[in-house]
Amino acid sequence: MxxxxxxxxxxxxxxxxxxxxxxxxxxxxxxxxxxxxxxFTLDILFTxxxxxxxxxxxxxxxxxxxxxxxxGLTPPDSGKIAVSxxxxxxxxxxxxxxxxxRNVGYVFxxxxxxxxxxxxxxxxxxxxxxxxxxxxKKRDAILESFRIAHLHRRKPxxxxxxxxxxxxxxxxxxxxxxxxxxxxxxxxxDAATKSKIIDDLRVxxxxxxxxIVYVTHNREEVFALGDRVLVLENGRIIADGTPHGxxxxxxxxxxxxxxxxxxxxxxxxxxxxxxxxxxxxxIADSNVELETPLVRAETGSTLxxxxxxxxxxxxxxxxxxxxxxxxxxxxxLSLEQRDVIVAVRVNCGVEMEVQLTLAARDALQxxxxxxxxxxxxxxxxxxxxxx
Amino acid sequence: MDWQAFWLTxxxxxxxAAVLVFLGLPIAYWTAYSxxxxxxxxxxxxxLPIVLPPTxxxxxxxxxxxxxxxxxxxxxxxxxHTLAFTFGGLVIGSIIYSLPFAVQxxxxxxxxxDPRLIAASATLGASKLQTFVRVxxxxxxxxxVTGVALSFAHTMGEFxxxxxxxxxxxxxxxxxxxxxxxxxxxLNYAAANQTALVLLAISFAVLxxxxxxxxxxxxxxxxx
Numbered sequence: 001m002x003x004x005x006x007x008x009x010x011x012x013x014x015x016x017x018x019x020x021x022x023x024x025x026x027x028x029x030x031x032x033x034x035x036x037x038x039x040f041t042l043d044i045l046f047t048x049x050x051x052x053x054x055x056x057x058x059x060x061x062x063x064x065x066x067x068x069x070x071x072g073l074t075p076p077d078s079g080k081i082a083v084s085x086x087x088x089x090x091x092x093x094x095x096x097x098x099x100x101x102r103n104v105g106y107v108f109x110x111x112x113x114x115x116x117x118x119x120x121x122x123x124x125x126x127x128x129x130x131x132x133x134x135x136x137k138k139r140d141a142i143l144e145s146f147r148i149a150h151l152h153r154r155k156p157x158x159x160x161x162x163x164x165x166x167x168x169x170x171x172x173x174x175x176x177x178x179x180x181x182x183x184x185x186x187x188x189x190d191a192a193t194k195s196k197i198i199d200d201l202r203v204x205x206x207x208x209x210x211x212i213v214y215v216t217h218n219r220e221e222v223f224a225l226g227d228r229v230l231v232l233e234n235g236r237i238i239a240d241g242t243p244h245g246x247x248x249x250x251x252x253x254x255x256x257x258x259x260x261x262x263x264x265x266x267x268x269x270x271x272x273x274x275x276x277x278x279x280x281x282x283i284a285d286s287n288v289e290l291e292t293p294l295v296r297a298e299t300g301s302t303l304x305x306x307x308x309x310x311x312x313x314x315x316x317x318x319x320x321x322x323x324x325x326x327x328x329x330x331x332x333l334s335l336e337q338r339d340v341i342v343a344v345r346v347n348c349g350v351e352m353e354v355q356l357t358l359a360a361r362d363a364l365q366x367x368x369x370x371x372x373x374x375x376x377x378x379x380x381x382x383x384x385x386x387x
Numbered sequence: 388m389d390w391q392a393f394w395l396t397x398x399x400x401x402x403x404a405a406v407l408v409f410l411g412l413p414i415a416y417w418t419a420y421s422x423x424x425x426x427x428x429x430x431x432x433x434x435l436p437i438v439l440p441p442t443x444x445x446x447x448x449x450x451x452x453x454x455x456x457x458x459x460x461x462x463x464x465x466x467x468h469t470l471a472f473t474f475g476g477l478v479i480g481s482i483i484y485s486l487p488f489a490v491q492x493x494x495x496x497x498x499x500x501d502p503r504l505i506a507a508s509a510t511l512g513a514s515k516l517q518t519f520v521r522v523x524x525x526x527x528x529x530x531x532v533t534g535v536a537l538s539f540a541h542t543m544g545e546f547x548x549x550x551x552x553x554x555x556x557x558x559x560x561x562x563x564x565x566x567x568x569x570x571x572x573x574l575n576y577a578a579a580n581q582t583a584l585v586l587l588a589i590s591f592a593v594l595x596x597x598x599x600x601x602x603x604x605x606x607x608x609x610x611x
Binding site: 101129 | 503506507521
């Protein structure tokens, strides 16, 4: 039976006013394509409610293709994509709404601001059918919400990266889209700029309540932004849940990521601090305790801890007042120059390798048997399941 | 100098360049964005006038316009005269002759527009035509100027097609290059030189404009 199609804008009532109705993005799709010379299959099923949902996955996991399918830039082979009861794509019914009729907000990885238009003209772009007064009102309101009103006469190349980001968001949101897609939009921004922009986005969405899909391959962004995370790997959603529940789960296949870690130890989980999102691990056969990110592992179980030699700081006096949680005393065993990097081996109960620049070695006057302290941030400790 | 021939040539070149904007834009758009597998054949047809001897092209245009072809007969029934050896026939021949000089720069500049900008425009609700007018055209301006300038200059100096299609009728089909040829035939080298210099100056001015707008080398010839 074919149900009557309704425009979803009828249904988009702010949650507070209505108490129940909201836009929900449902995606069920299958798509085979060739990605960088190899066959790739995207096989996806998920539902996204209003709020920010993180779509996390390594490069080449199919994240952008998935967004392109939702936006209508590329068709799936089969499946169904809809926002509430507004169907974008339905293989069975042969529905494929053209991009320009989907009303999807899409912020591209490189933002894709129109270089020949000013900030104001970029933001107004999607309001072509709206009469002039209303258009200006909407434009000014969204410029104000994203704090870029003073820039409206500038061209995109004349403003900063963070400002460009704000323009791209304003341009996508001014049309009142029924869903917002963000494709690694802030990869190039520093954390402070990023969090301010996200705050403004949250404020905007408190009033509009649309589903927002935020694609990233950056773990820190996942913890900073997400209420909910979908993990995409090799074209499939392999995990779905809260950042801590999903991201921390050690996975067998992550073992491959250990390649390139100079320091790998077996470690026993000594205690988990779920409230803080951390846990304490003791490196096997030593007294060295490390504070690490929380993973889903039993107390007393054995994991692998990987720490990159370049992620460890080295001090020649005992440091204090540091934010880093792991300060480990030890003695220099040997120094070895490799090209422009110095690899320092330190005995601190276990042997660890630290990499320094030549200038740092000279400034610290490092030599064998010197007492040193190693400083390791909690999130520099990467945990994997021991096999 | 034969001013009648000069103004006739200018009129011809302006008209041809103007028609080629309207004719060239859709062809170039299709060339740049179509994914039709046999597209290369169509591209080859458009590029043909670059390598075809003008006399060959002129010959076929003449035959097509003449009273023995269906097109020529249709025109004759409609207007009472044939297109061959008229200014109108000259315009048609010149449009075909200069088509690649408009289409190729247009298409090359369209293809340079970032596809994500086109995608962004679509997600913001713009139709293909709106996207073309508001995003692709403004960002292709150097290519547009190049195409118009090249087809203008190319028409200014054409000889073979004009001779075949138009003949040498003063005030109707006698263009500057035919005039130069006539002067040389009459051993009137001074007059020929004068006219040739004017053509040289115009060609130089047009190409300076093209290079100035693009600020990098633009080679006339098949793309890629």
